[in-house]
Structure formats: structure tokens, C-alpha cells
Amino acid sequence: MIKIVPVEFEPFSEVQAYQQQKHALRGQYGATNLFVGTMRDFNEGDSVKGMTLEHYPGMTEKQLELVVSEAEQQWALLDCLVIHRVGEVFPDDVLVLVAVWSVHRGDAFDASRFIMEALKSQVPFWKKELLEGNNRRWVAKNTDGYL
């Protein structure tokens, strides 16, 4: 399931609620991998006070569906839940949740990583930061996930 949400969400209760209503998962999954992405208060050496996450309603969901279905083709997954925040966000807000259920851990770990990396390069989200001093700037590039 994919959700784009304009308000704060609590990732762990979302996962718990989703899992509880998925009766088909019971007894089947041996691995659940969660990735939670949270907004930092710094970027590229500057203090960041807030951020606007813009998206393309319709295309964003469509591309995200595509990424998840690519993951489902590559790995043996039982279920996926992806929630992404849009709109005005602030440091410590949760921005994204990727939860993957599989029989064995390898599939859950690998598929989560794939979904995150594909999300960042293919799915239409754009971020505009509000810096200390109230300057605003578009973020022009992604990092490789380590720096």
C-alpha cells in the first residue's frame, strides 16, 4: 500500500495497524524491515529550519507503485507499505516509511534499500529548504546515502 500524506504520521503505529489488519501475513512472514526517514536540521553545512515537499499528485503515486512492483518482481515479498509526507515539514518530522514483509530477511533488507534508492531518483518529489536567515533554496541533488 502507498500513501502520500500532508500531515504528520507516526511510522510505528502505522506499521502495527497495517500488520494487524493483514490477516494473510499471519504465520507467513519471518522478516519485517522498516526504514524511517526523518528530517535533519542541517544540510550542506547550513542550518535548516523547515522544508516544503512538493509532489505531482497522480504521477507521484503512479511512479511509487511502479517502484514497488519492480521490487516485488525482483524479490519474494509478502507485502509493502510506503508512506511519504508532503507539504510543510520541520526537523524531526518523519518524511518517509518503507516497510517490507518477506519470508526471509534477505528479501526484506534488499527490497527496502531498492525502494528507497529508486524513490529518491524516480519518484516526483522536490524539496525546498528554509534556512536560518529565512533564505529558501531548492535542493538540486541527492547524495549517495552515506554522506
Next chain:
Amino acid sequence: MSIKVRYFASLKELLGRAEDMLEFDQALSVADVWVKATESTVMPDNTLAALNMEYVALDFVVSDGDEVAFFPPVTGGQYD
């Protein structure tokens, strides 16, 4: 024939609007759509295009009723 042209993020700011309706009577590529709709504004490097919400190359030819979108490279959320 007519199509809707949409702009996102920094391109929306560059052009000062979020969308245009473009009327045309002969075949247009996605790149032609940009030129006509933006009155020949120079397209920023790395601009991406989508046709009916799927990524498309700039030489793809559009059809009546299509939705064409232009936007900068996507940058996900700030969670790396």
C-alpha cells in the same frame, strides 16, 4: 487540438505559473511544447518531462488531450 502543460518546483517559479493550456494544429514533440508554451524560454539543464504522468523523451510526439509536465530532477525527501 489542445493539451495541458504543467510545471513543477523550480520550473514553476521560473515561469511564474503552474500550467498552461496549449492549442495546436500540427504535430508537436514534447520539446516543441516547451518552446510554444514558454515563449522560447531556455529550458534549464536536466529538465525532465512526463507525458500523462510517465517519463518521456523530449522528441516524443504529443496527442490531443495529453497532459505534459516539465520539472527538475527529483530529490526525494531529506533523509539521507
